[in-house]
């Protein structure tokens with residue numbers, strides 16, 4: 001399996017991104033949005049920083065952990081024989097559950113929120129929003145996945161399947177693509193559909209801590225953090241109230257931001273308020 005050796009994984013992710021951008025042009029949910037190349041570059045630069053950081057720390061990747069687990073016979077699936085589809089499905093479900101917990105923590109604790117707000121600072125949602133993550137958040141998510149790999153003894157191939165599923169769903173749910181209302185309504189009861197992150201990215205504080213799932217929306221329904229897709233308004237405002245404090249004009253500026261005092265042009269976490277009409 002050489003998916004992550006060389007640039008196959010990067011080419012795949014770029015292909016998914018390009019497909020999403022084309023579909024947004026063909027079937028947009030919100031029409032008339034002007035394309036801002038500066039915004040695209042800003043969002044992509046954040047992903048680039050995370051890519052470099054994790055590239056410098058290969059042993060912190062779930063793929064590297066899978067290689068070690070396999071060589072040393074660590075974890076459940078290195079002890080028992082199971083069909084590959086069952087192993088891969090278990091990997092996707094387990095990583096998604098951990099991602100839900102991490103996302104909830106990113107919203108709950110202020111220090112983590114100051115890292116995650118980078119993602120929420122986007123005033124528009126399109127495929128490039130899925131690239132907009134603080135490198136520390138990328139690092140945190142990567143480290144927290146490691147025990148999952150070692151406990152389950154996931155093979156490298158299962159890591160690749162999870163990467164492919166996650167890339168496709170995370171990119172396409174952070175797009176300006178319109179699904180048929182009936183498809184959106186029915187599918188969103190089980191899976192994350194584009195309206196689910198749109199509500200999560202709403203400037204309305206009552207939606208901010210809801211719809212935290214990445215692949216399966218059933219997580220939010222199980223843990224009472226679900227906002228149904230029909231609440232989304234056509235004129236929904238996205239982003240965080242207040243000025244965007246983080247301008248990633250340099251890695252140092254971006255990296256230091258979570259450590260700065262709250263008064264330093266920080267975006268305050270909006271206080272919950274009663275749901276409006």
Ligand SMILES: [Zn+2]
Pocket residue numbers: 103107116119120200
């Ligand atoms: Zn969030």
